[in-house]
Amino acid sequence: EAGVVQSPRYKIIEKKQPVAFWCNPISGHNTLYWYLQNLGQGPELLIRYENEEAVDDSQLPKDRFSAERLKGVDSTLKIQPAELGDSAVYLCASSRTGGAGTDTQYFGPGTRLTVL
Amino acid sequence: AQSVTQLGSHVSVSEGALVLLRCNYSSSVPPYLFWYVQYPNQGLQLLLKYTSAATLVKGINGFEAEFKKSETSFHLTKPSAHMSDAAEYFCAVSGDGGFKTIFGAGTRLFVKA
Secondary structure, three states: OOOOEEEOOEEEEOOOOOEEEEEEOOOOOOEEEEEEEOOOOOOEEEEEEEOOEEEEOOOOOOOOEEEEOHHHOOEEEEEOOOOHHHOEEEEEEEEOOOOOOOOOOEEOOOEEEEEO | OOEEEEEOOEEEEEOOOOEEEEEEEEOOOOOEEEEEEEOOOOOEEEEEEEOOOOOEEEOHHHOEEEEEHHHOEEEEEEOOOOHHHOEEEEEEEEEOOOEEEEEOOOEEEEEEO
């Protein structure tokens, strides 16, 4: 079974430029998560999808961040414009269903973003 | 509200020694607790989880953790450390009713030869 796939693995951009990250979850997983992981910290949830619906985006900075999950499968996270403070690792995870707190999340390798 | 505190951002042990990584949680609902491991340049991988069944939970790679409600703790242990255990370890808490998973800041484990 293929794991969670993310691309690109690394991205370096100038500040004020746009950037997009892509995630393909494990087949059959209805729930998709985007996390932000700063250096030396644990992941922090940005947004959670149940199929196509964003059910928790309370931590997503909506002035510059946007996300979509068309057809309830893969997802894209976008930042426009990027700021220096956005440098971090962006992790995508998926689980069979997010309704149960016991559900195991499976993580992709992440995209390391560096904003210069 | 839920929170997780991992005591010690860095832990160093000798190969063959006991590994003990500490985690304390706070939760307003019965908690579900997780330990994840992250190797360099990789995503997080589940080691084990507590889901209100047995309080002593066994996971992969010889790790185990014990849920102690009275101490609000979920410490991770391994009897004998191996060089391959060197990684970052994250404790996490969630709950039913749509509570999101909250991760601790992580503990980096170093294993000395």
